[in-house]
Amino acid sequence: MEKLSVKGIACAFGISWGVYVLCIGWMSWLFNWGTPLAVGLSSLYIGYGPSFIGGIIGGIYGFIDGAVGGIIIAWIYNWVIAPKRSSSSSRRRRR
Numbered sequence: 001m002e003k004l005s006v007k008g009i010a011c012a013f014g015i016s017w018g019v020y021v022l023c024i025g026w027m028s029w030l031f032n033w034g035t036p037l038a039v040g041l042s043s044l045y046i047g048y049g050p051s052f053i054g055g056i057i058g059g060i061y062g063f064i065d066g067a068v069g070g071i072i073i074a075w076i077y078n079w080v081i082a083p084k085r086s087s088s089s090s091r092r093r094r095r
Contacts, residue, residue, distance in 0.1 A: 003078045010070040017066025018059045021048070025055030 021041060028038035028050035035050060041058060042048045045065075048058035 001081045001084065003081070004074040006071055006074040006078070009074040010067040013070030013073070014063040014065075014067030017069070018061075018063030021045070021062030022055045022059030025050055025058045026052070029055065 024034050024038050024041065025048060027033040028035045029052065038048075038050045042054075045058050045061040048054050048061060
C-alpha cells in the first residue's frame with residue numbers, strides 16, 4: 001500500500017465540498033431546491049445563504065472545510081498504513 005498525497009487529497013476534498021456547497025446555495029436561491037440543507041449549512045458557515053454572494057461565501061468556506069478534512073483523512077490513512085508498509089519492506093530486505 002502506498003501513502004496518499006496529503007496535498008492531492010486536500011485539494012480534491014476541498015474542491016468537491018466547495019462546489020457542492022456553492023451549488024446547494026445557488027439551487028436553493030434559484031429553484032428553492034435544498035433550502036432546508038442551505039439553512040442548516042448557514043448555521044455552520046457565517047454569511048452563507050441561498051443567494052449569489054451567499055453561495056460564493058459558502059463555496060469558499062466549503063473549500064477550506066473540505067481541504068482540512070482531506071488533510072486529516074490523509075494523515076490518518078498514512079499513519080495507519082505506516083507500520084504495515086515498513087514491516088513488509090523489511091521482510092523483502094531479509095530475503
